[in-house]
Amino acid sequence: EVQLVESGGVLGQPGGSLGLSCAASGFTFSNYVMNWVRQAPGKGLEWVSTIGTTVGNTYYADSVKGRFTISRDNSRNTLYLQMNSLRADDTAVYYCARYSVFPLPMRYFDSWGQGTLVTVSS
Amino acid sequence: EIVMTQSPATLSVSPGERATLSCRASQSVSSNLAWYQQKPGQAPRLLIYGASTRATGMPARFSGSGSGTEFTLTISSLQSEDFAVYYCQQYNDWPPFTFGGGTKVEIK
Numbered sequence: 315e316v317q318l319v320e321s322g323g324v325l326g327q328p329g330g331s332l333g334l335s336c337a338a339s340g341f342t343f344s345n346y347v348m349n350w351v352r353q354a355p356g357k358g359l360e361w362v363s364t365i366g367t368t369v370g371n372t373y374y375a376d377s378v379k380g381r382f383t384i385s386r387d388n389s390r391n392t393l394y395l396q397m398n399s400l401r402a403d404d405t406a407v408y409y410c411a412r413y414s415v416f417p418l419p420m421r422y423f424d425s426w427g428q429g430t431l432v433t434v435s436s
Numbered sequence: 437e438i439v440m441t442q443s444p445a446t447l448s449v450s451p452g453e454r455a456t457l458s459c460r461a462s463q464s465v466s467s468n469l470a471w472y473q474q475k476p477g478q479a480p481r482l483l484i485y486g487a488s489t490r491a492t493g494m495p496a497r498f499s500g501s502g503s504g505t506e507f508t509l510t511i512s513s514l515q516s517e518d519f520a521v522y523y524c525q526q527y528n529d530w531p532p533f534t535f536g537g538g539t540k541v542e543i544k
Contacts, residue, residue, distance in 0.1 A: 349533075358523065358535055358536070358537045358538045359472075359480065359523055359525070359535040359538075360535070361531070361532050361533040361534065361535070364530075364531065364533075373530075373531040374531070375531070375532050376532075409479055409480070420485070421468070421527035421530065421533070422470035422482060422485040422525065422527055423470070423472075423480070423482060423525075424482050424485075424491065425482075426479040426480055426481070427479060428478075428479050429479055
């Protein structure tokens with residue numbers, strides 16, 4: 315069974331830093347592109363970041379570029395999101411999600427974690 | 437950036453009735469369009485990809501259609517478990533991946 319389990323969501327201070335993790339199991343983690351998608355309270359879904367199957371290719375939404383860093387450790391089957399210079403509008407549930415690239419890229423998110431809540435407030 | 441617009445924002449439907457949800461893209465996304473269902477307190481779940489292909493395990497009462505800029509999600513006969521928020525997402529031109537604002541399907 316595919317499982318994605320996020321952790322690290324807590325209360326953060328404006329201007330501060332937080333780190334999120336997503337532990338993957340039930341599939342070959344290194345074969346999947348991994349993503350972070352967030353949802354502010356009562357709002358819709360917003361794509362945040364994507365990392366390719368190897369660590370070379372990373373992509374960010376303009377709203378987080380230069381502040382957030384996505385990374386992965388294929389040996390630990392874990393996805394990360396380092397969040398710096400936090401702002402109040404970063405408050406959201408953060409989901410990790412995957413998509414397949416074999417045999418061809420299929421860039422829809424076929425599995426999601428349960429999410430972890432990040433609250434940025436003083 | 438491709439903007440995705442969903443309508444209506446809220447759809448009130450009686451159980452057993454048909455629901456039709458719309459999604460419009462600001463420019464062509466070909467058939468690179470997915471639909472997700474989200475229930476309160478839960479993560480989104482993939483329903484449809486490639487505009488019309490049901491994801492594994494999704495009931496046949498869910499169907500998707502369209503290409504280019506106009507897409508439709510149809511629920512042929514609403515069941516109690518179908519009352520939820522539905523989002524469309526384009527993956528034709530990225531980054532960024534973009535989602536519509538969602539349509540809430542509520543009990544009439």
